[in-house]
Amino acid sequence: MINVSLSVVKGIPEIKKDDPLAKILYESIESNGIDLRDGDILCMAHKIISKAEGRIINLADVSPSENALYYSRKLNKDPRKVEVILRESRKVLRYFRHEHQNEGTIICENNLGFISANAGVDESNLEEEDTVIMLPKDPDLSARKIKTFFKKKQKVNVGIVITDTFGRPWRIGQVNVAIGIAGVPATRSEKGTPDNFGKIMKVTEPAFCDEIAAASGLVMQKSKKTPLVIFRGLDWKNCNGSAKDILRNKQEDMFL
Amino acid sequence: MINVSLSVVKGIPEIKKDDPLAKILYESIESNGIDLRDGDILCMAHKIISKAEGRIINLADVSPSENALYYSRKLNKDPRKVEVILRESRKVLRYFRHEHQNEGTIICENNLGFISANAGVDESNLEEEDTVIMLPKDPDLSARKIKTFFKKKQKVNVGIVITDTFGRPWRIGQVNVAIGIAGVPATRSEKGTPDNFGKIMKVTEPAFCDEIAAASGLVMQKSKKTPLVIFRGLDWKNCNGSAKDILRNKQEDMFL
Known part of the structure; x- marks a missing residue:
């Protein structure tokens, strides 16, 4: 049954x-x-x-802040993507790049209160190049x-x-x-x-x-x-x- | 379908x-x-x-160590139960008792490597009184x-x-x-x-x-x-x- x-x-x-x-x-x-x-x-x-x-945001329309540029350098991460992540977040809890990783990750408390990697900002399953989804x-x-x-x-x-x-x-x-x-x-x-x-x-x-x-x-x-x-x-x-x-x-x- | x-x-x-x-x-x-x-x-x-x-362990058979007595006092937790938790663990990561709780919790890395509350030692759904299950x-x-x-x-x-x-x-x-x-x-x-x-x-x-x-x-x-x-x-x-x-x-x- x-x-x-x-x-x-x-x-x-x-x-x-x-x-x-x-x-x-x-x-x-x-x-x-x-x-x-x-x-x-x-x-x-x-x-x-x-x-x-x-x-969905087209990264060409995003100007990274100083803060975003900081994390971008530390994590080898597109500064415009970092900027979107920071805008979607209340707080950065941690950030990290492992040796074998091309780009690092930011652990955030997002604007809704959920704690996860990159505030839920993601780039997979998007039709257009150079866009991210929130x-x-x-x-x-x-x-x-x-x-x-x-x-x-x-x-x-x-x-x-x-x-x-x-x-x-x-x-x-x-x-x-x-x-x-x-x-x-x-x-x-x-x-x-x-x-x-x-x-x-x-x-x-x-x-x-x-x-x-x-x-x-x-x-x-x-x-x-x-x-x-x-x-x-x-x-x-x-x-x-x-x-x-x-x-x-x-x-x-x-x-x- | x-x-x-x-x-x-x-x-x-x-x-x-x-x-x-x-x-x-x-x-x-x-x-x-x-x-x-x-x-x-x-x-x-x-x-x-x-x-x-x-x-399953009968708590009457357990002698708490000094370490178990320490956590027992801090957490208002049966020292014999604490002793079983510590025996099942490699490492205590954190322990805590909230104001509204009768007894506190120990977050452990258990002997298998899993991190959880009380090393998986539990007292619910047991037939006999004063026993815990591992x-x-x-x-x-x-x-x-x-x-x-x-x-x-x-x-x-x-x-x-x-x-x-x-x-x-x-x-x-x-x-x-x-x-x-x-x-x-x-x-x-x-x-x-x-x-x-x-x-x-x-x-x-x-x-x-x-x-x-x-x-x-x-x-x-x-x-x-x-x-x-x-x-x-x-x-x-x-x-x-x-x-x-x-x-x-x-x-x-x-x-x-």
Whole structure:
């Protein structure tokens, strides 16, 4: 008996600025023969959102600041790209270039509060040369708009998870994490409920939106034009969450 | 069209020391009506392995060292539990007790090299009072044994992922990560392959084993006796990997 299924939506066209993204997703889902139901979750790579929202910058239009030039020299990194990274960030936490790397990395707290490499500024899967793509300005809002579209158009209550691909401390490789959500909760707390032997659990709080995001990476390959995955069978209740709910209070970050 | 499915195996009995775990899993899978195929992945919570391998300690048998007494006082933590945590660790990275917490946490590099809270020493879902459970001694080996059992018994090539539940820096809530694997690769590198526009990807290397582990958390609830999830439909090739392959070389950890 299958409890949860992941279905990749095929044939999503290359998204361009001002494209009606929700409508395009709706039509793609339909032409894949998927009949959405209440409780389905649409998990998508942020790039399609960023593209629709015009969050692409042509580097020719960027003048690097002194600060950007500093990191550029240290990291052998295009100063204009560094400038975009700094504009997208509240704070630089660390920067590093390994010997075997052509260019280094800046670990930032971005304007949304997420901590990752290069503030989510990326150059892969872009049609035009010398451009970089940024995260959506307000991914929760982007998610809510898509959710609302499906509610109106199809009378269906779906959840939305928008992902970015993050590296991790201590562990190599990347996983997708949630940077925007609508409907679904960020975490599902089991705190205060008993385990199988009646002992009350004190810390158990699975990061639901990140579990979905990470799972989507199993089928969402960057070279395969598969930015949308439909999850069916998950147990969640509609709520007004934000992906920022997953951000740890800095005073409580025991790991760092 | 479903690309990947997750099926929870129900009715796995409480595992005790020296139980023939692989045989029990085999019988449970069969009685759930699941006919395993080549390429299926069995993802399981480490606790069933640890229980079968007798990795449970009665705290009455533990004498805390001076070092354990020190952390015990600082963290309001049972000194015998601290002693077990220290024995399971190579190194204490940090320790902390928040104001609202009854007892604090020790962030350790455990004897396997994984960095997490309390070296994986845990007290939930244990039948007997005043006991704690540790990670398996060699989770890769435990995974390989189960894989071999299924190969012999059912002539089927399955992958195995053994998980623990980890907190994360910067993000609240927990996700499952891989601490032991057999057959499946730790990561699936897309480095050197072109993106959709022909640009060669330099860093893309999804953490496959951790994506599986995180996804399992969507259905593996701690209070529901569901330590085993079968993944079907994933794209992987049999290899001799280790979950330790996911450990980042300390000199290359840009995040910390």
